[in-house]
Amino acid sequence: MSKITEHCHIRTGVLEDAKAILDIQKSVISEGKYFISVSEEFNKTPVQQRNWLHKLLKNERETLMVAEIDGKIVGWIVFQTQDRKRMTHTGSFGMMISKGYRSMGIGKLLLQALLEWAEQNPLIEKVSLGVFSTNHRAISLYKSMGFLEEGRKIKEFKFAENKYVDDILMYKLVN
Numbered sequence: 186m187s188k189i190t191e192h193c194h195i196r197t198g199v200l201e202d203a204k205a206i207l208d209i210q211k212s213v214i215s216e217g218k219y220f221i222s223v224s225e226e227f228n229k230t231p232v233q234q235r236n237w238l239h240k241l242l243k244n245e246r247e248t249l250m251v252a253e254i255d256g257k258i259v260g261w262i263v264f265q266t267q268d269r270k271r272m273t274h275t276g277s278f279g280m281m282i283s284k285g286y287r288s289m290g291i292g293k294l295l296l297q298a299l300l301e302w303a304e305q306n307p308l309i310e311k312v313s314l315g316v317f318s319t320n321h322r323a324i325s326l327y328k329s330m331g332f333l334e335e336g337r338k339i340k341e342f343k344f345a346e347n348k349y350v351d352d353i354l355m356y357k358l359v360n
Contacts, residue, residue: 190290198249203235205258259286262295275311318351
């Protein structure tokens with residue numbers, strides 16, 4: 186365990202975290218490397234973020250967890266489901282870590298906490314995600330945590346003329 190992760194506290198998010206979560210989201214999206222959205226199309230307001238978080242936290246099949254170091258939120262992970270009856274047992278997650286805190290084990294701590302939550306939630310049987318095929322660090326983390334590749338969407342994202350990235354679909358059964 187690194188010195189940083191020794192001081193990292195993982196907890197369930199609360200409404201008061203909405204601004205910090207939005208700030209991290211805007212920052213990571215502005216890097217242009219890891220998410221489908223680009224800065225100019227991401228226009229979520231603080232009120233919209235708070236409403237999204239409020240709805241999510243009320244759903245027993247969904248959760249949001251934050252990583253805190255010295256009282257500062259440095260990352261978060263969200264697990265969301267669909268309302269379709271035949272899909273209520275499964276959901277997918279997304280995770281964002283502030284730039285200065287990556288490759289320190291924080292993502293692993295967040296993912297471990299999410300998997301523990303999912304394993305204890307009798308409503309959840311499968312945890313899924315999509316990841317850019319170029320995000321090798323993330324793929325390595327997911328594989329080390331027992332996730333398997335279940336499919337690949339070829340040339341799913343176009344970054345520039347003749348520059349595409351596949352969407353790797355991964356999953357882990359938890360119950």
